[in-house]
Amino acid sequence: MDYEPLTKREREGMRYFANIAQPGYTPPCYSTVRDTLMPHALLELENKLQNLLQNCNGLSVALDIWTSRRGHSFLGIVGSIIDENFQGHTVLLSCEHIQGHHTAKHIYEKYEEVLRRWNVQRGVIRVVTDSASNMVKAFNLPSFSEFGDQLDQDVGDGETEVDAPNVALLQLHADQLAIQLNMMVEHYVTKSNLHLRCPIHLLQLAIKDAIAKHGPINSIFNKVGKVVKTVRKSTLNTEDIDKLGVRPTTACATRWNSQLRMIESVLKMFEKDTLWQNRLTSITDDRKITCNDVLILQGLVRVLTPFAELTDSLQKELGNLGMILPAVAEIYRMMSGVSSDTPLEIAAFVETLAENFSTRYERFYDDTHVILAALLDPRFKNEWIARDEKVQGKQIEIRELLVRQTELVCSVNKKLTSPSLVADPVTVLESDPEVPDPVPSSAKKVKSMFQSYATVRHSSSTTLDVKGEVEQYLEMPRLNTEVDILCFWKENSTVLPQLSQIARRIFSVPSGSASVERVFSIAGLMSSNNRMCLAPATLQKLVFLKVNSALEIQL
Structure with a gap:
């Protein structure tokens, strides 16, 4: 029911089912849900989230932008917290409807508006986004300072009249200022920026660039994609491949590991039957995958599997930020272990991939x-x-x-x-x-x-x-x-x-912005073709309730 229209409760079949399941129960009408139940649930959930945010030791935020089927854009802002019991919480601060151009200034203004709404603008440790130019620019604006907000914490606007100076408070502010100044000169080994580019997205770009630079590898990916498309678009081909017990997986352009899964599914089909391509309709010999292609695909699987493991690990909610740097050295160790009998195309691809990975993770x-x-x-x-x-x-x-x-x-x-x-x-x-x-x-x-x-x-x-x-x-x-x-x-x-x-x-800092993508997946299910009249404000509320419903259990 989470992804069904609110009006479904008024349908005769739904009311009959509810009465059979719970005799005497009548589902509330659409108006009651919209005007009474939803505002009450929102208020209760917002109060719980407010208490959690005010008592946290540090808040990290992940952002991204998504466009619904109706063409409405939303800025997803997800907060990550670890409470005093070391229980991680990933909460949705807002799935904000953003109108107009997605400029850096507009994004940053929306971000500031949401933080002020929750009164957490001075408690943010890190902000995680992808490497899109508008996101990078938004969090490199002069107003986005790592230390400025913290230095202003509890200082006030300087216009309040007081009868006598509070010595203890002045000393506290002086100590805070000294601490922050020490933090600013602390970076003799490193420097810390509030904005963190998503490591998962950087990995996606590194692999995408390596594939694009090597024509033979790029051609094989395209060939495999066309063969899989041929299978899935024909009912006869689909029925024939289903007999092998393997369903070929299509690739998604924004998720490189879906290309790896596509290759693995095709290799499984060759394990079942080496001649399966001969039974396909509407495919010429020059478009078929050859034996040499199979050898290269097997090499690609061996090379890309560690990157897939790293991607899966970084997509976890919390606790994996420490995996990033050890992964760099470990990837280099595994890439240097390529055997001498590896095809030349794979060896050259490995060298470029390792270099891209190292450069982007530098x-x-x-x-x-x-x-x-x-x-x-x-x-x-x-x-x-x-x-x-x-x-x-x-x-x-x-x-x-x-x-x-x-x-x-x-x-x-x-x-x-x-x-x-x-x-x-x-x-x-x-x-x-x-x-x-x-x-x-x-x-x-x-x-x-x-x-x-x-x-x-x-x-x-x-x-x-x-x-x-x-x-x-x-x-x-x-x-x-x-x-x-x-x-x-x-x-x-x-x-x-x-x-x-x-x-x-x-460890409250997430190792990527995957949490925002999960929010958008929920929003996509809610704004299906059956709910094309759903207003942006209503979708914003429904997504907030759905994503944060776990707080009812955790708190």
């Missing part, structure tokens, strides 16, 4: 959050530093960066929250090497790309201050790739109370 080596996320990820810790030539020899600098950033975050939290919320340094007993890793919240298949990180080391005892917590954490065993990051930090929040604060803050 920006993340200058990103404080991404670097610290890799260090705070218990699957990688400082092991990725030793493996990555770009940061080898900087272990001490990166470790000191983590210490200073943790001290800054803890200092702000101590001044802006109750002192009881910040635990005192504690002494940790020596870790038992026989204790198993924390059980992951959901079992996932081990990703082969990070299989080499399976070896772990054991820890020793340390009395912890901030620096001691960092040392103790790095000495603790590295965990396998199945572990849930948030589960680990929740279980160690009493052992590593100060590190857990910055971990909670950093």
